[in-house]
Amino acid sequence: MRALNDGPGPHLTVSDTTEAIAFYTDVFDAVALQRxxxxxxxxxxxxxxxGGHRLTVSEWWEAGAPAGAEGRDDVLTIERADPEAVLRRALAAGARVEPAADPSRQPLLRDPAGLCWTVVGPPRPV
Incomplete structure (x- = not known):
């Protein structure tokens, strides 16, 4: 898994950038910095x-290639104060939940663009 704060931030390729931005804004409280x-x-x-981290979203287009990210194995991890609320908003916005490969892991959230996410809460004090 890759956290959003690892390096300069992920570059997500999607088939509909406007739709993906709307999803990330509504579900993850993303803020557009530049378009x-x-x-x-x-x-x-x-x-x-x-949440203070950056990501880039761009449209994918290649002649003869399927559009979108469906079937990709990358999993992005995002930390939010209320992961359950994020999950509810994501499902209402068209995402689906997939079981985690490892029972000790969080379930995967596949967004409408086909990208996989895990949503975790803030670290708990020891």
Missing amino acids: ECLPDGRVLHAELAV
Whole structure:
């Protein structure tokens, strides 16, 4: 798994950048820092902040290739104060829950773009 604070931040490729930005804003409370749009208004590329960490979202297009991220094995981990509330918002926004491969792990959340996430709470004091 890769946490959002590892390095400069993940670059997510999706089939619909506008839809992905809306999902991350509604579910993870992401804030758009920068957007690059095409003349027709479509968002080609955006940089988002989620809980003080950055991620980049851009549209995937390649002739003959399937669009989106479905089937990718990458799992991103995000820390939120109320993981259960995030899970409820994600399901309402079209995500689905997949069982974790290891029973000791958090369940996986697959967003509408096909990317997998785990949502964890803040660290507990020892």
